[in-house]
Amino acid sequence: MALLVQKYGGTSVGSPERIHAVAEKTARARRQGHDLVVVVSAMSGETDRLLELARTVNPDPPARELDVLLATGEQQTIALLAMALEKIGCPARSYTGQQVHILTDSAYGKARIVKIDETRIREDLDQGRVVVVAGFQGVDEAGNITTLGRGGSDTTGVALAAALKADECQIFTDVDGVYTTDPRVVPQARRLDRITFEEMLEMASLGSKVLQIRSVEFAGKYKVPLRVRSSFEEGPGTLITYEENEMEAPLISGIAFNRDEAKLTIRGVPDRPGIAAQILGDVGKANVNVDMIVQNVGADGTTDFTFTVHRADYKKALEILKAVATQLKAKEVTGDDKIVKISVVGVGMRSHAGIASQMFKVLADEGINIQMISTSEIKISVVVEEKYLELGVRALHTAFGLDKAAPQAT
Ligand code: ADP
Ligand code: ASP
Ligand code: MG
Numbered sequence: 001m002a003l004l005v006q007k008y009g010g011t012s013v014g015s016p017e018r019i020h021a022v023a024e025k026t027a028r029a030r031r032q033g034h035d036l037v038v039v040v041s042a043m044s045g046e047t048d049r050l051l052e053l054a055r056t057v058n059p060d061p062p063a064r065e066l067d068v069l070l071a072t073g074e075q076q077t078i079a080l081l082a083m084a085l086e087k088i089g090c091p092a093r094s095y096t097g098q099q100v101h102i103l104t105d106s107a108y109g110k111a112r113i114v115k116i117d118e119t120r121i122r123e124d125l126d127q128g129r130v131v132v133v134a135g136f137q138g139v140d141e142a143g144n145i146t147t148l149g150r151g152g153s154d155t156t157g158v159a160l161a162a163a164l165k166a167d168e169c170q171i172f173t174d175v176d177g178v179y180t181t182d183p184r185v186v187p188q189a190r191r192l193d194r195i196t197f198e199e200m201l202e203m204a205s206l207g208s209k210v211l212q213i214r215s216v217e218f219a220g221k222y223k224v225p226l227r228v229r230s231s232f233e234e235g236p237g238t239l240i241t242y243e244e245n246e247m248e249a250p251l252i253s254g255i256a257f258n259r260d261e262a263k264l265t266i267r268g269v270p271d272r273p274g275i276a277a278q279i280l281g282d283v284g285k286a287n288v289n290v291d292m293i294v295q296n297v298g299a300d301g302t303t304d305f306t307f308t309v310h311r312a313d314y315k316k317a318l319e320i321l322k323a324v325a326t327q328l329k330a331k332e333v334t335g336d337d338k339i340v341k342i343s344v345v346g347v348g349m350r351s352h353a354g355i356a357s358q359m360f361k362v363l364a365d366e367g368i369n370i371q372m373i374s375t376s377e378i379k380i381s382v383v384v385e386e387k388y389l390e391l392g393v394r395a396l397h398t399a400f401g402l403d404k405a406a407p408q409a410t
Contacts (some may be wrong), residue, residue: 001033001034001036002034002035002166002167002168003035003037003076003125003164003166004029004034004035004036004037004155004167004168004169004170005035005036005037005038005039005157005158005160005161005164005166005168005169005170006026006029006036006037006038006039006170006172007038007039007040007041007135007153007156007157007169007170007171007172007174008022008038008039008040008041008154008156008231009044009154009171009172009173009174009231010041010042010043010044010045010046010047010070011039011094011173011231012041012172012173012174012231012232012261013041013043013044013077013080013081013173014043014044014045014394015043016080018231019077019080019081019084020084020096021231022038022081022084022088022172022231023041023081023084023085023088023090023353024088025128025172026081026085026090027085027088027089027090027130030090030130030354034208035108035125036130036131036387037125037130037131037132037133037160037161037164037166038081038130038132038133039074039120039129039132039133039134039135039153039156039157040074040077040081040132040133040135041074041077041093041135041136041153042073042074042076042077042136042177043073043076043077044231045148046073046076047070047073047136049341050070050072050073051066051070053069053179054066054069054261057082061071061107063108063109064108064144064384066108066109067108067109067111067137067144067145067146067147068145068356069317070095070136070137070147071096071134071136071137071145071147072223073136074096074097074134074135074136074137074153075096075134077134078094078096078132078133078134079094080093081094081132082094082130082132085130085132086179090130091127091128091129091130092129092130092131092132093124093130093131093132094132094133094134095120095121095131095132095134096134096137096139097131097133097134097136097137097138097139097145097146097304098139098143098145099120100109100116100117100120100121100133101116101120101139102115102116102117102138102139102156102159103115103116103117103138103139103140103141104138104139104140104146104148105140105146106140106141106142106146107146108140108142108146108147109147109149109155110148110149111138111140111146111147111148111149112214113138113148113155113156113159113218113317115346116159116160116163118163118164121133121160121164122164128375129284132151133156133160134156135152135154135156135157136148136152136153136156136275137151137152137156138156139190148212148214149212149214150212150295151209151211152212152214153212153213154171154211154212154214154390155214155218156216157169157171157215157330158199158215158216158218158219158224158226159215159218161224161225161226162218162219162221162222162224166224166225167225168185168225168226168227169219169224169225169226169227169268170227170237171211171215171227171228171229172224172229172230172231173210173228173229173230173231174230174231174232174406175191175210175228175230176191176229176230176233176235176237177192177193177228177229177230177235177236177237177238178189178191178195178200178208178210178228178238178240178254179191179192179210179254180193180253180254180255180397180402181191181208181254181255181256181257181393181397181402182208182210182257185257185389185393185394186255186393186394186397187389188394188397188402188403188404189397189402189404190402190403190404191238192238192253192254193196193236193238193239194238194239195238195239195241195253195254196240196241196242196243196244196249196253197216197219197220197239197240197241197242198244198347198378199254199331199345199346199347199378200216200240201216201217201220202256202343202345202376202378202379203254203256203345204216204254205344206257206258206341206343206345206379206381207256207257207258207259207260207341208256210228211228212300216240219240220242223242224255224402225239226239226240227239227240228240228331234282244347249346249347249348250346250348250401251346251348251349251352251355252285252344252345252346252348252349252355252400252401252402253341253345253346253347254344254345254402255342255344255345255393255396255397255400255402256342256343256345257341257342257343257389257392258340258341258343259311259340259386259389259392260310260311260312261308261309261310261311261335261339261341261383262308262309262310262311262313262314262317262335262336262337262339262341263292263306263307263308263371263372263383264306264307264308264309264314264317264318264321264333264334264335265304265305265306265333265334265335265341266279266303266304266305266306266321266324266325266330266332266333267302267327267330267331267332267333267334268329268330268331268332269302269303269305269325269330270299270301270302270303270328270329271298271302271303275303275305275328276293276295276305278328279305279321279324279328280293280307282323282324283307283318283320283321286316286317286320288309288313288316288317288320289309289310289313290307290308290309290370291307291308291309291310291341292308292341292374292381292383293306293307294306294307294372300330306372308339308341308372308383311337312332314335314337317335318333318335321333321335338385338386338387339371339383339384339385339386340383340384340385340386340388340389341381341382341383342381342382342384342393342396343379343380343381343382344359344379344380344396344400345379346378346379347378349377349378349379349380350377355380356373356375356380358399358400359368359380359382359396360382362395362396362399363382363384363395363396365395366388366391366392366395367386368384368388368391368392368395369385370382370383370384371383371384371385372379
């Protein structure tokens with residue numbers, strides 16, 4: 001019999017009926033003899049509601065207090081699920097992150113898990129109980145409640161699976177696996193039976209929100225057997241694998257996109273050593289992460305510098321850049337927060353040339369202008385105007401042969 005960590009996302013516990021359904025599913029696995037640790041998110045919409053609530057009281061809420069508030073979303077669902085399990089005769093106990101002792105650093109709103117104390121969980125499992133743990137939250141050395149960033153319950157699930165050396169970590173969600181791209185945007189998207197860890201890591205970091213990036217990093221570090229499945233229907237889901245067979249690898253496994261991007265340009269800065277460090281240094285000091293960076297070839301002793309940041313940081317970054325521009329006597333600062341990033345991902349790319357030019361041609365044929373490009377061994381990303389997102393993703397999905405076969409006409 002196996003030790004399973006199951007994680008259920010917001011939609012999967014979004015109503016009392018759904019919570020009952022999760023309880024039934026969990027109890028069934030328990031009756032089959034498996035030991036179960038269940039991680040749950042807040043009910044869908046609840047974290048957003050709490051965020052709104054905080055902002056109505058204080059438009060710029062202190063990060064510590066915001067985490068105290070946000071953590072209550074998951075505290076509701078753990079209690080409700082444990083009640084639902086008890087109702088159907090399945091002994092269960094719920095725990096907050098603090099109670100389990102999921103130790104994190106003190107970076108409120110984006111805390112990292114440092115250590116998990118499994119003693120209490122093991123005791124309950126030995127007593128035959130299902131252990132229900134609140135996702136998305138932990139506690140720092142000083143005893144402050146922390147949260148792990150949006151989508152962070154995935155990371156709680158994988159981290160618990162790593163700590164307990166679980167036989168499998170099952171991420172139950174509202175889709176039945178990892179798809180070639182977001183099935184909400186491309187109805188022709190196909191479920192993948194398996195995806196390599198590296199590809200999953202790229203997909204997650206390039207915007208596919210089916211798994212939080214940190215959960216994938218954790219899974220890779222501890223080689224956690226990880227599967228994404230549907231909480232609504234039976235099925236094999238998608239297995240994340242740690243070995244790759246390049247001979248069999250398709251050229252492109254998936255297409256990711258990210259709407260949370262904004263672009264900034266500083267023109268006419270002196271073309272000399274230390275300038276990039278100075279510009280990005282000031283931006284970094286303000287805790288703004290920079291993603292893609294492009295510097296033009298200098299002419300007349302000056303150069304242009306463009307980079308992207310998270311859209312939420314756009315205004316802040318623009319202010320900083322304007323200040324830097326004055327110091328450096330730059331010509332101008334411009335910005336655009338109506339851009340998106342589209343990426344094609346595949347380990348098969350390593351052994352094939354020409355994917356980039358194929359990608360650019362597909363976009364050109366649709367009349368989509370490429371504003372920035374960045375590549376790595378297994379991905380190519382482009383920045384384009386926001387209005388071209390769906391068109392671009394669909395065209396690439398078709399061109400790289402990812403569409404599922406059309407149903408046979410009868
Ligand atoms: P949960 O609340 O269960 O954590 P999320 O909304 O965080 O669920 O993640 C599931 C969603 O991720 C899906 O509904 C889907 O729209 C989106 N998604 C984005 N990219 C992909 C992909 N490549 N494969 C599957 N789902 C994806
Ligand atoms: N409830 C949190 C969120 O909405 C964490 C999660 O669902 O994984 O982001
Ligand atoms: Mg999620």
